[in-house]
Amino acid sequence: MNKKVFIFIVACLLFMAVPQQSFAAAEYPDVNIAVNGVSLVGSEPLYVEKGNTLVYYRFFFESLGMTVDMNVELGRVYVFDSGEEEAKPLITLWLGSKKVMYKDKEVTLPAPVRRIGNLTYMPVRSISEMLGYQVKFNVDEQTILLTKTITDEGDKIRPLFDSFFKEGQINPSREIFTGQGWDIYTTIDSEMGVDFNFLPLKDSTVSVDKIGYLSDNKAVVRVAYKSASAAFKREIDFIFTVTKEKQDWKLARLYMEGPRYELAEGATAGGTVTAGQGGEAAAVMSGLDAYNQAWANGDAAAIIQSTSPAYISEFESETGLQFEVEMAQQAYSSEKQKVAGTYIPYLSADHAVVYAAELHKEWDDNDNLVEVPVDVMFRMDKTADGRWTVHSLLELVDSEMTITLQ
Helix, strand or coil: CHHHHHHHHHHHHHHHCCCHHHHHHEEECEEEEEECCEECCCCEEEEEEEEEEEEEHHHHHHHCCCEEECCCCCCCEEEECCCCCCCCCCCEEEECEEEECCCCCCECCCCCEECCEEEEEEEEHHHHHHCCCCEECCCCCCCEEEEECCCCCCCHHCCHHHHHEEEEEEEEHHHHHHHHHHHHHHHHHHHEEEEEEEECCEEEEEEEEEEEEEEECCEEEEEEEEECCCCCEEEEEEEEEEEEEEEEEEEEEEEECCCCCEEEEHHHCCCCCCCCHHHHHHHHHHHHHHHHHHHHHHHHHHHHEEEEEEEEHHHHHHCCCHHHHHHHCCCCCCCCCCCEEEEEECCCCCCEEEEEEEEEEEECCCEEEEEEEEEEEEEEECCCCCCCCEEEEECCCCCCCCCCCC
């Protein structure tokens, strides 16, 4: 036999002898994981193989507040409990093996830790049970439920939010954040503070609605923030992730749901600032009228001119799109809404809130087209050259909103 042919055949046989595991696992895209009522949301799908559900190791452990380190040369994954000061790993996984070391004890998994595509996966049930979680599968919701009794440390977590909210403003200090959390806040989430602080309402309350513990060292917290002035009320729901560093809880990340507003009873009748009072108030209303007229005319250039530069900057930062290009595509003619009344419940040197009762045409129960008053409120920003521009619509308190811990 030709020597080259012989070498090729041997090479093929050797290749066929290596288990091609990446083709054995089936993707499980519609199944989720929830830990003590908190949904874990990741971009990597679960996989199932011979009855074993496999999860991406880094996503799983970091969701529980642990840190991971992979040694590619040794083919090992080290998992550290962030609540412990010791540098010794809590768990050691071997790639391609069912062997696991947990607290210096060897444990055998029902399926090996292995690569699927470019990621490393492991069996979720056995790892979870090893960490003390009970595992059940909710067929109706297609969710793997992990539950574990964890000591409530709400008395240590709640003071974080007193430091985060100060006199009706978001102005947190470095020491209440993790190192990474502070970096995220200062580079990404700082705009949240700008959006929040434009309206200082110092009569405020902060209450922790729910704490969902993922582990002894990580939790998700839902916080209800309410503030008010003589003119109106504001409600905002925040979702915070907090982690324990040694013995101290720190903020790791936060999410702010859209604020909801409600005019105080009698505010429009007894308010101190109305559209007809003072030149500045008139300038605010002129800016809002220019914005509405620009949309009614489908004039993209006028829309851009009457939109707050702060909003344009936020839009482009969040979407990666050019506002000017988007307006050129989205601007369209629409009927200008009639306004039954306007009111300015808040006006400062740089910002204003404008209430308007717009008359929208709707069909009633008798199929008649009638005008129905709809309450809307706008945030207005004053530009450096003195123009009043529209930043955004403010969501009213009776709008639908669903908060879930994620």
